[in-house]
Amino acid sequence: MEQYDILIIGGGAAGISAAKAAKGAQVLLVDRKNALGGVLLQCTHQGFGKNKSGIEYAADLIKDFPQEVSLTLNTTVLSISKDRTALLSGKEFGLREIRFSQLILATGCREIPMGALPIAGTRPKGVYTAGQMQAMMNLHGHTPEGPVVILGSGDLGLIMAKQLAQAGLAVTLVEKKDHCGGMIKNQRCLKEFPIRLICGDTITEVHGYPQISGCTTAKGITIPCSTLLIAAGLVPERELIFGMEKYDWLHICGNCNTVHPMVEAVINEGKLSGVAACNNLRGSL
Amino acid sequence: MKRFDAVVIGGGILGCFVARNLRRWNISTLLVEKEGDVCTGITRANSAIVYAGYDNKPGSSKAEMTVRGNANMDSLCEELEVPFSRCGSLLVTYDVSSVPKLERKLENGRQNGVAGMRMLTGEEAEAMEPMLKKGIAAAVYAPSTGTVNPWQLGIAAYENAVQNGAQVSLNTSVNGIRREDSGYILLTSGESIACKVVINCAGLYADQLQQLLFPPSTRLKLDGAEYLVLDPLARKPEHIIFHQADSCGKGITAIPCVEGNLLISGVRKDLTVPFATTAEGLEELYADTHRLLPELDTSMVIRSFGAVRPNPYRESGESIPDFCVENPAPGFYSLIGIKTPGLTCSNELGLALGEKAAAFLQAEKNICFNPHRKAIEKKKEDPDYCQILCQCERITKGEIMEAIRRGATTVDGVKRRVGSGMGRCQGSRCTWEIEKLLEENGHGAI
Numbered sequence: 142m143e144q145y146d147i148l149i150i151g152g153g154a155a156g157i158s159a160a161k162a163a164k165g166a167q168v169l170l171v172d173r174k175n176a177l178g179g180v181l182l183q184c185t186h187q188g189f190g191k192n193k194s195g196i197e198y199a200a201d202l203i204k205d206f207p208q209e210v211s212l213t214l215n216t217t218v219l220s221i222s223k224d225r226t227a228l229l230s231g232k233e234f235g236l237r238e239i240r241f242s243q244l245i246l247a248t249g250c251r252e253i254p255m256g257a258l259p260i261a262g263t264r265p266k267g268v269y270t271a272g273q274m275q276a277m278m279n280l281h282g283h284t285p286e287g288p289v290v291i292l293g294s295g296d297l298g299l300i301m302a303k304q305l306a307q308a309g310l311a312v313t314l315v316e317k318k319d320h321c322g323g324m325i326k327n328q329r330c331l332k333e334f335p336i337r338l339i340c341g342d343t344i345t346e347v348h349g350y351p352q353i354s355g356c357t358t359a360k361g362i363t364i365p366c367s368t369l370l371i372a373a374g375l376v377p378e379r380e381l382i383f384g385m386e387k388y389d390w391l392h393i394c395g396n397c398n399t400v401h402p403m404v405e406a407v408i409n410e411g412k413l414s415g416v417a418a419c420n421n422l423r424g425s426l
Numbered sequence: 427m428k429r430f431d432a433v434v435i436g437g438g439i440l441g442c443f444v445a446r447n448l449r450r451w452n453i454s455t456l457l458v459e460k461e462g463d464v465c466t467g468i469t470r471a472n473s474a475i476v477y478a479g480y481d482n483k484p485g486s487s488k489a490e491m492t493v494r495g496n497a498n499m500d501s502l503c504e505e506l507e508v509p510f511s512r513c514g515s516l517l518v519t520y521d522v523s524s525v526p527k528l529e530r531k532l533e534n535g536r537q538n539g540v541a542g543m544r545m546l547t548g549e550e551a552e553a554m555e556p557m558l559k560k561g562i563a564a565a566v567y568a569p570s571t572g573t574v575n576p577w578q579l580g581i582a583a584y585e586n587a588v589q590n591g592a593q594v595s596l597n598t599s600v601n602g603i604r605r606e607d608s609g610y611i612l613l614t615s616g617e618s619i620a621c622k623v624v625i626n627c628a629g630l631y632a633d634q635l636q637q638l639l640f641p642p643s644t645r646l647k648l649d650g651a652e653y654l655v656l657d658p659l660a661r662k663p664e665h666i667i668f669h670q671a672d673s674c675g676k677g678i679t680a681i682p683c684v685e686g687n688l689l690i691s692g693v694r695k696d697l698t699v700p701f702a703t704t705a706e707g708l709e710e711l712y713a714d715t716h717r718l719l720p721e722l723d724t725s726m727v728i729r730s731f732g733a734v735r736p737n738p739y740r741e742s743g744e745s746i747p748d749f750c751v752e753n754p755a756p757g758f759y760s761l762i763g764i765k766t767p768g769l770t771c772s773n774e775l776g777l778a779l780g781e782k783a784a785a786f787l788q789a790e791k792n793i794c795f796n797p798h799r800k801a802i803e804k805k806k807e808d809p810d811y812c813q814i815l816c817q818c819e820r821i822t823k824g825e826i827m828e829a830i831r832r833g834a835t836t837v838d839g840v841k842r843r844v845g846s847g848m849g850r851c852q853g854s855r856c857t858w859e860i861e862k863l864l865e866e867n868g869h870g871a872i
C-alpha cells in the first residue's frame with residue numbers, strides 16, 4: 142500500500158495553504174475536482190485579497206504550489222478509517238487505498254438545501270442553492286429565469302443578488318433576521334441595484350408544479366418567481382471523519398472547520414494545520 | 427392498429443408487477459404509462475414498509491396477501507436484486523387504556539399466521555429502542571416487518587417485465603375505452619390499441635379510468651400524508667416504530683430505510699395540492715417526532731415530501747376496507763384504491779391478475795420466463811465506475827450512465843434508479859453534471 146506522511150483532502154484555499162506549509166514531508170493532496178482552487182474557482186466577484194476575483198486569487202495561490210507535493214485530482218476520498226488508511230476513487234487510478242501518518246481535512250463546506258428547511262408545498266423545478274447557481278452561471282454560462290427570490294441575505298445571498306441584478310433580473314431577498322445578514326461591502330449592491338429586501342420574514346411555502354411559480358412568506362406575502370435560491374447557510378463537510386474527531390493525527394482547517402467569511406482566515410488555518418502535522422511527524426520520529 | 431392480448435394501464439409498482447406476471451404466461455403484453463417514466467405516482471411517495479400482516483381483518487384478502495407478500499419478500503428481492511431489510515417493528519403505546527387495542531392486533535396477527543409476534547412490557551420495548559420516549563405502556567413486537575425501497579422494487583419489476591418481452595408505451599395516456607366484439611379498443615394520446623384484456627392500474631385515477639367505459643361502483647377520495655427524511659448519519663431506531671395514537675400524539679411512524687435514512691411519516695390529513703406538504707402538517711410532524719423520539723436530531727432532516735392516498739368508497743359512501751379487484755365485464759380488471767399495504771402485496775396482486783388473465787385468455791405458461799433481473803452494480807474495474815458524481819451518496823458516472831441506458835430520461839429518473847441526489851446536499855452539487863450526461867445521451871433539458 143502506498144504510504145504518505147501527510148494526506149490532505151481538499152485542494153481549496155485551506156488545502157493549498159496546508160500543502161505549502163508542510164515542508165519536508167511526503168505529502169499527497171487529493172481533490173475531487175479537476176483543478177485546484179475549490180470554491181474560489183466559481184467566484185467571479187471582486188472581493189478576495191486586494192480586490193481580486195476568486196479565480197484570480199486562486200491562480201495566485203497556485204503559482205508557487207510546491208512541486209514536491211503529489212497531486213491527485215478528479216479523485217474523491219470515499220472513506221477514512223481509524224487505522225489511518227484512506228480509500229480513494231477516481232477515473233484515473235480506480236479504487237486506491239493509501240496509508241498516511243497525518244491527515245489534513247480541508248474539504249470545505251456545503252450548502253443547506255431546501256429539503257432541510259421546513260418549507261411546505263410541492264417540490265418543483267427551479268429551486269437551487271445559491272452556490273449551485275453561482276457555479277452554473279460562472280462555470281457553465283447558464284442564466285436562470287427571473288424573477289428570482291433568494292432566501293437568506295448573508296454574503297452568498299448578497300453576492301448572487303448582485304450578480305443576478307447585474308444580469309437584469311428582478312431579485313427579492315428574504316431574510317429571517319430583522320436586518321441584512323452579510324458583510325457591509327456585500328450590502329452595497331442593495332443601494333446600487335433595485336433589489337427588494339424583506340427582513341424579519343422567511344419563506345414557508347413554494348408554489349407551482351412542475352416549475353416553481355412563486356413562494357409565500359411567514360407573514361403571508363406571496364412573491365411570484367421562476368427561480369428560488371436557497372442561501373440559508375453553510376455546513377462544514379466533515380462526514381468523512383465522523384466519530385474520529387479526537388485523534389491527534391487529524392487536523393481540520395478552512396470551511397470544514399468553521400465557515401469563514403474571508404479567505405485570509407482560511408489560508409491561515411491551512412498553514413497552522415500544515416505546520417502542526419509536520420510537528421507531529423517530527424515528534425513521532 | 428397494434429393488437430395485444432393484454433394492456434396494463436399505469437406504470438406504478440402495481441402495473442409493473444402485473445406486466446411482469448402476465449409474462450409468466452404466453453400473453454402478449456403492453457404497459458401504457460402517461461408519464462415519461464414508471465413509478466412516478468403513489469409509488470414514489472409512501473412509507474416503504476413491508477407489513478407483517480397483523481393490521482388486517484382475519485379472513486380478508488388483504489390479511490392473506492400481506493402475510494404471503496411479506497413471507498415471499500426475501501426471495502422476490504433476491505430474484506430482482508433489490509435490497510430488503512427485515513428490521514422488525516414495534517407498535518408502541520403510552521396509555522394503559524390503549525393496551526387492549528394492541529392485544530387485538532396481536533390476536534389478529536395470530537389468526538392471520540404472522541410468525542414470531544409477541545407483547546412486550548414497556549421496559550422491554552424501551553430496552554430494545556432506547557431512543558423512544560420513556561413511559562411506554564406496552565408494545566407489540568413483530569420480527570417479520572421489513573422495509574424495501576418502493577420505486578426500486580417497482581423499477582426492478584418493470585425491467586424484468588421488459589426483459590421477458592413486455593412492451594411499453596411511455597408518455598401515453600389512455601383517454602377513452604371502447605368495446606368491440608373481440609375485446610377493447612383503447613384511445614390514447616398516441617395510437618389506438620386493441621386488446622382482449624385490460625388491467626387498470628391507474629393509481630389515483632383508477633376510478634376515473636374505469637368510468638371511461640363502465641359506471642363506477644368504487645370512488646376514490648384522496649387524502650394526504652407528510653414525510654421527513656433524515657441523513658443516514660443521524661442516530662436512529664433500529665426497528666420500524668409505529669406509534670399507536672394516544673395521549674402522547676396522533677401516531678407517527680419511523681422507518682429505518684434500507685438506504686440508511688430514517689423516514690418519518692405523519693398522520694393523514696386533508697389533501698390540498700397533490701404531493702405537496704403543508705406548513706401545519708410539517709409543524710405537527712416535527713412536534714410529534716420530538717415527542718416520540720426526543721433524542722432524534724431533527725437538524726439532520728434533509729428532505730420533506732407529501733404523499734397522496736387513494737381511499738376507496740362505495741357509491742353509497744361506505745368505505746371499502748379490503749383490496750378489491752373489480753371485474754365489470756369479461757377481460758376488464760380494475761385495481762381501484764389499492765393503498766397500504768399495496769407495496770407489500772405488489773407481486774402477489776400481480777400474480778393474481780396474471781392468473782385471472784391467463785384463465786380468461788386460456789393462455790399457456792411461458793416456459794422462457796426468467797424471474798431474475800440484474801441490479802445496477804458497482805463495477806470496480808471500470809474507470810467510469812470509479813468516478814464519483816454524486817458525492818453524498820457516492821454514485822459514480824458508470825452507474826448513472828447505466829441508469830440512462832435502462833431508461834432514465836431525467837435527473838429524477840436517474841435518482842430513482844441509482845439514488846443520486848438523495849443525500850444531504852439534495853443534488854445541489856451533481857445535478858448539473860447529470861443533466862449534462864442526459865443531454866449527451868439525447869435527453870435534452872425541457
Ligand SMILES: Cc1cc2nc3c(=O)[nH]c(=O)nc-3n(C[C@H](O)[C@H](O)[C@H](O)COP(=O)(O)OP(=O)(O)OC[C@H]3O[C@@H](n4cnc5c(N)ncnc54)[C@H](O)[C@@H]3O)c2cc1C
Pocket residue numbers: 150151152153154155156171172173174178179180181184186187188189190216217218219247248249250272275297300378381394395396397401402403404405407
Ligand atoms: C460563495 C462564496 C463566496 C465567497 N466570497 C468571498 C470573498 O468575496 N472574499 C473572501 O475573502 N472570502 C470569500 N469567501 C470565503 C473563502 O474564500 C472561502 O471560504 C475559502 O475559499 C474556502 O476554502 P476551503 O479550502 O476551506 O474550502 P473549498 O474551497 O470549498 O475547498 C474544499 C475542496 O475540497 C474538495 N473536497 C471535498 N470533499 C472531498 C473529498 N471527499 N475528496 C476529495 N476532495 C474533496 C472540494 O472539491 C474542494 O475543492 C467566499 C466563500 C464562498 C463559499
Ligand SMILES: Cc1cc2nc3c(=O)[nH]c(=O)nc-3n(C[C@H](O)[C@H](O)[C@H](O)COP(=O)(O)OP(=O)(O)OC[C@H]3O[C@@H](n4cnc5c(N)ncnc54)[C@H](O)[C@@H]3O)c2cc1C
Pocket residue numbers: 435436437438439440441458459460461464465466467468469470471472473474475476477576598599600601627628629630631635651733734735736764765766767768769770771
Ligand atoms: C401515503 C402512503 C403510504 C403507503 N405506505 C405503504 C407501505 O408502507 N407499505 C405498503 O405495502 N404499501 C404502502 N402504500 C401503498 C402503496 O404505496 C401503493 O399501493 C402502491 O404504490 C400503489 O401503486 P400504483 O401502481 O397503484 O399507483 P401509482 O404508483 O400511482 O401508479 C399509477 C400510474 O398510473 C398512471 N396513469 C394514471 N392514469 C393513467 C392513464 N389514463 N393513462 C396512462 N397511465 C395512467 C400514473 O401516471 C401512474 O404512474 C402506501 C400508500 C400511500 C398513499
